[in-house]
Amino acid sequence: MRIDRFVKLLNEMNFDGAFISPGSNLYYLTGLKLHEVGERPTILVVSADGEYKLLAPSLYSNVITNFPVTFWRDGENPYAKLSTILGELKLYRGRFLVEDTMRADWLIGILKLGNFEFHPLSSLIRLMRMRKDREEIENMKHAARIADKVFEEILSWDILGMSEKELALKIEVRIRELSDGVSFSPIVASGENSANPHHEPGERKIRKGDIVILDYGARWRGYCSDITRTIAVGRPDEKLIEVYEIVKEAQEKAYRAVREGIKAKEVDKVAREVISEAGYGEYFTHRTGHGLGLDVHEEPYIGPDGEVTLENGMTFTIEPGIYIPGLGGVRIEDDVVVEGKGKRLTKAGRELITV
Numbered sequence: 001m002r003i004d005r006f007v008k009l010l011n012e013m014n015f016d017g018a019f020i021s022p023g024s025n026l027y028y029l030t031g032l033k034l035h036e037v038g039e040r041p042t043i044l045v046v047s048a049d050g051e052y053k054l055l056a057p058s059l060y061s062n063v064i065t066n067f068p069v070t071f072w073r074d075g076e077n078p079y080a081k082l083s084t085i086l087g088e089l090k091l092y093r094g095r096f097l098v099e100d101t102m103r104a105d106w107l108i109g110i111l112k113l114g115n116f117e118f119h120p121l122s123s124l125i126r127l128m129r130m131r132k133d134r135e136e137i138e139n140m141k142h143a144a145r146i147a148d149k150v151f152e153e154i155l156s157w158d159i160l161g162m163s164e165k166e167l168a169l170k171i172e173v174r175i176r177e178l179s180d181g182v183s184f185s186p187i188v189a190s191g192e193n194s195a196n197p198h199h200e201p202g203e204r205k206i207r208k209g210d211i212v213i214l215d216y217g218a219r220w221r222g223y224c225s226d227i228t229r230t231i232a233v234g235r236p237d238e239k240l241i242e243v244y245e246i247v248k249e250a251q252e253k254a255y256r257a258v259r260e261g262i263k264a265k266e267v268d269k270v271a272r273e274v275i276s277e278a279g280y281g282e283y284f285t286h287r288t289g290h291g292l293g294l295d296v297h298e299e300p301y302i303g304p305d306g307e308v309t310l311e312n313g314m315t316f317t318i319e320p321g322i323y324i325p326g327l328g329g330v331r332i333e334d335d336v337v338v339e340g341k342g343k344r345l346t347k348a349g350r351e352l353i354t355v
C-alpha cells in the first residue's frame with residue numbers, strides 16, 4: 001500500500017508523523033474520497049511507527065469501512081476524540097507533516113493537543129506523486145482522450161452568437177457525460193477577453209472575427225486532463241494569426257525538448273526563447289506548464305525556476321501563450337508524459353482551425 005511507502009519516507013526524513021485532511025493526498029495514500037470542503041474536522045493521523053487512524057464525522061460511517069477510524073457525532077467535541085487518537089498512537093510532540101491546505105481552525109485545534117512542529121506535507125509527498133505508475137498513466141490517457149473527443153465535438157457546434165458562459169456550460173455538460181467530472185471550470189475567452197489567461201466566461205457573445213481560447217479538462221478515476229486550443233471564428237486580426245504560429249512553434253519546440261534527465265526550467269527556456277525572439281516575450285506572462293495528476297496543478301512546474309529534473313512517468317502540460325491587452329491572446333496546451341522523451345497524451349490538431 002502507498003501508505004507503507006509514505007511511512008518509510010517519514011522515517012527517512014526524520015518526521016514523527018503526519019496530519020492529513022481530505023483531498024488528493026488522502027485519496028492517493030488511502031483510496032478514501034471524502035469531501036474537501038466542510039467545517040467538520042476530518043483528519044488522518046499517521047505515526048512514523050506505521051500506525052494510522054482517521055478522525056471522521058459520523059455522517060461518513062456508511063462510506064468509511066475497513067479503515068481504522070474514530071467517528072464523532074455533531075454536538076460532540078472532535079478534538080477530544082483526536083486527543084484520544086494521539087494517545088493511542090503515542091504522538092505528543094515532534095516534527096509533523098501537515099496537509100498544505102488544512103483549515104486554520106483544525107490546525108489550531110491540533111496545536112492545542114501537543115508540542116508539534118509543522119512542515120508542509122507537499123515537501124515529502126511530492127516525491128511520491130510526481131512519478132506516475134502505469135495505472136495512473138492509463139487513467140490520464142483516458143482523461144486526455146475525453147478532452148480530445150470534446151474538442152472534436154465543439155468544432156461541430158454552431159458557436160457563433162453563443163455567450164462564453166453558454167459555451168462553457170455546454171462543454172462542462174459534455175465532459176460530465178463522458179467522464180467522472182471536470183478538472184476545473186472550463187475557460188472560454190473570446191475576442192479581447194482571450195488576453196486574460198484565466199478569463200472567467202461571461203455574457204460576451206462570440207462573433208465573427210473572434211479568436212476563442214477553450215481551456216478545459218476531464219477527470220477519470222480522479223486523474224485530470226487539461227487541454228487548451230485556440231480557434232478562429234471567421235478571419236481574426238492578422239497580428240493574432242502571426243501570434244498563433246509563434247505560439248504553435250514554441251509549444252512544438254518545448255514539447256520536443258522534453259526528455260528524461262532535462263531540468264524543467266530548460267523546457268520552459270525553449271518556449272520562452274521562441275516567443276522572445278519573435279518580439280513577444282513580455283506578453284508570455286506565465287510558466288510554460290505545470291504537473292498534472294490527481295490535481296490540475298501539481299509538481300513538476302515547468303517554469304523559469306523549475307529545478308526538478310524530469311524523470312520517466314512524470315506528467316505535465318506544455319502551454320505557452322501570448323496575451324496582448326485590448327487585442328486578444330493565443331494559448332496551445334497539451335498533456336505530456338515522459339517516457340524517455342515526451343509523449344503527448346492529448347492529441348487534438350494544433351493547426352489554427354476556423355469555424
Ligand SMILES: CSCC[C@H](N)C(=O)N1CCC[C@H]1C(=O)O
Pocket residue numbers: 184197198215216226227228286287289290296319
Ligand atoms: C485551474 S484554472 C487554470 C487552468 C489552465 N489550464 C492553466 O493551468 N493555465 C492557464 C494559464 C496558464 C496555466 C496556469 O499555470 O495557470
